[in-house]
Amino acid sequence: MVGYGVPHESFRVVARELPEIAMGPPFFFYENVAQTPKGVWNKIKSALYEIEPEFIDSKFFCAAQRKRGYIHNLPLENRSPILPLPPLTIFEAVLETREWWPVWDKRQQLNCILTCQESAPVTDRIRSALETSNSNEPSEETKQYIMKQCKTWNMVWTGKNTVSPLEPDEIEFIMGYPCSHTRGHSRSERLKGLGNSFQVHTIAYQLSVLKNLYPRGINVLSLFSGIGGAEVALHRIGIPMKNVVCVEINPVCKKVIQGWWNNTDQKGNLVHVSDVREVTEEKLVSWISLFGGFDLVIGGSPCNNLAGGNRRTRDGLDGEHSSLFYEYVWILKAVRRLMGRKKMHLMWLEKRESEVGTRTNGKNEDLTLRVAVGYEQKLT
DNA sequence: ACCATAATGAAGCTATCG
DNA sequence: CGATAGCTTCATTATGGT
Structure with missing residues (x-):
């Protein structure tokens, strides 16, 4: 449960064989619970270029266990954690409990x-x-x-x-989020959002290799964004986010992300999509054209039908929510296919011209912007 | 309509033992 | 080495209150 290695461990794998079709850029990062019904991770693996999942327990990065599997095509060399590492023990993470803690x-x-x-x-x-x-x-x-x-x-x-x-504020700290990251929403919504989220330091450790590759920042396609764990991690690493497309169905989570974005002096552009099923190849073409491509496709698909705590509908990867994994797969492969093509921008313009039925002499840029902005959903 | 509450086991892994 | 016990788990939903 330590994957290719964690900080302060002597055993660290720094090289692996990736199938050529899976090599980046663009890079991708996929996450889900480690303990699924039998056969699920084999299905996930076979849908993601047969890359071997890396299983990491967040207990090496914070005071709580969190066993998760990750499939990605990131380099392994020179990973580094956000420093200083957060407390690894309960006493250090939740100070007030020490006084009442029984020795047994x-x-x-x-x-x-x-x-x-x-x-x-x-x-x-x-x-x-x-x-x-x-x-x-x-x-x-x-x-x-x-x-x-x-x-x-x-x-x-x-x-x-x-x-x-635990209080929501304490959970935010343990999970690596800024103080009061989810403040302003009901307790149950905060707990749900936090319970469903990334442990920031664990993600940041794996994403840290991107910092030297993209000193001027990256474009991110963030699927199943939740409360923005990926974005928070990239920010903590110090990787500027030029353009971020956040795909998240929960309006509370969407507000949490937007609030964090506004409060962290971001220079980039944040676009919201309220359902992963609304992502179409046409929209991908538009974003890729407008941003010049995505550098990172990141997300953890719904675990509802995989998680051990689910008493009623733990029916595997084809369950009602967890089957959205296949949305991640097609979107990732579409992005990689579209970015692999030359003259993408021209192709897209030609497509738009044929649909609109008029020529856009000298006004391609305006058309690009107008269509792209149409996909942005304003917060209410 | 929104929110909080409380009740609802089994799967699959790991450790241990003989 | 197999059997057994022990342990942990990104949850769902009917219900009632405000």
Whole structure:
């Protein structure tokens, strides 16, 4: 679960064989949960140029576990983490818990950050179990019950005989986002967005190799953007974003990204698309023509039907949401095919001319801009 | 309409044991 | 080496309140 290596590990793979058809640029980066139903990662791998997935646990980068698989065509040489690395232990990440932490709770790190949390009766049952044990030390049976609940629901000690779920602000810190990144939205929306997101430092470590390749910045096609983990990671690395197309269906997530973009003094251009199924080859041609191509196609497709926590619809890669993986695949391959062609810009103009039915003598630039801007969706 | 709450197991992996 | 136990998991949804 350490892929080709993590910071401060002696064993680091720096070279691998990539099929020629998968070599960049453009570079791509795909992510999903590591523990899927059987056969899923084989399907993903075969759809993505048979590249071997790299499995990394974010426990090497933050205080919480997060086992994820990544398939990408990035170089492996000279990876570097964002420094300083964030705290790797619970005590350092959530300072207030230390005072109440019992010695028999041996946890050093948290389990995976999920999209929902425990309910009050769990905290109540734990409190009453501790209060009824009059002695200083609860019974082994009580300890076992409490530890099982604490691990299942990722709870920390916040008072006398009291365990609580993590606050959204604390999760933002652990996941590597700016303080109050998701502020201004309902608690449940914040938890869902954060539980579904990238761990920024883990992503940044893998993307860090792009910094020297693109000193003047990159154009990004960000699919299933969520709360913008990819964008935050690139920003933290120090890679300027010239143009970013964010494809995200959740309006709350879209607002989070736009808010972060506005607050971080971005010089580039941010375009929103509200559904991956609205991406067409025509739009790809337009963006590629306008931006001069994409340098990075990045995204983690929906894990709803793959994730272990799903009791009802864990029906694999062809499930209702997770099947959107195939959208990622065709879009990536379309981008690579379109960028491989010469005179792309001219081809696109000819196509537009034939559709519009009029010539655009000397006004190609205006037409390009007008059509491209038409795809941008304004925030309400 | 929006939001918070609370109840809802199994799959697949790893560690351990004989 | 196989069996067994132990552990973890980017979730869904009916329900009720505001």
